[in-house]
Amino acid sequence: MDEIFQNIGSKLTLSQRIERKLEGAIREKKLTVGSKLPTEREMCESFGVSRTALREALRRLSARGLINIQKGSGMYVSEINIEDAIETLNLYYDLKFDKNLLAQIVEVRCLFEPEIARLAALNRTDEDLAELTENLLEFESCDPDNTQMEADLDNKFHLTIAKASLNPIVQVTMEPIYSLLPRMRNFIYGNVDGEKEYTLKSHQSQLDAIREKDGDKAYDIMKMHLERTREIFDKYLNLGIV
DSSP states (O other): OTTTSOOOOSSSOHHHHHHHHHHHHHHTTSSOTTOBOOOHHHHHHHHTOOHHHHHHHHHHHHHTTSEEEETTTEEEEOOOOHHHHHHHHHHHHHHHOSHHHHHHHHHHHHHHHHHHHHHHHHHOOHHHHHHHHHHHHHHHHSOTTOHHHHHHHHHHHHHHHHHHTTOHHHHHHHHHHHTTHHHHHHHHGGGOTTHHHHHHHHHHHHHHHHHTTOHHHHHHHHHHHHHHHHHHHHHHHHTTOO
16 A cells, blocks of 8 residues: 555645545555545655645545545445446436437437347346336326326336346446436426327337347337437427427
8 A cells, every 4th residue: 555655746736636646546446445544644644745635635535435434433445336326427417407418318318228128128037027017007007197107107117128138337327317207208298198108008019029038129119119209309399398
């Protein structure tokens, strides 16, 4: 560890240099998950910096989730998990939510989801099938006036397909996008007659293809589903509704 905790110098803002130094050590796994950092006094001496500069760097590292400061115990390197990454993207999309983001989301879904559906058909488990089947039954019996519940179930259906792909990168990429589906559905589809019936039919076809492990069929059904989504979005965008 001696090569990590060396005199920082003073060419740049000290707190930024400390932050970069510690982040680099974490990225390079010189500081491993769960490892305890030296005390503030020890790091100040090693880096040759003031406690104020060190604390500012540690505060930013903690805010970013890279370290965990436990009062009375010390500072530890945090474990970055899939939930942390998803939560960060959720916040980003929430803050950026507008018609431009909607257009980008629709485009990304058209690009990725047909292939995700293909993967899900090939890799799905019996548990995935059971979850998708239950989701479809809940959607069908949902009160037509409860549009929020319908939107949440729509989100869950697509998320379950993403998880069934067995690719964790797919989940990290798509779950924050799917979290926007309830808002998108309320924003766009509230004016579309027969939307629930169409969604039920499309989801049932998708489930059948996944059950049959027919990747090509799952791809085609999802592609058709999303092309319709794009057409509806473009229509309402041109009308100024979106």
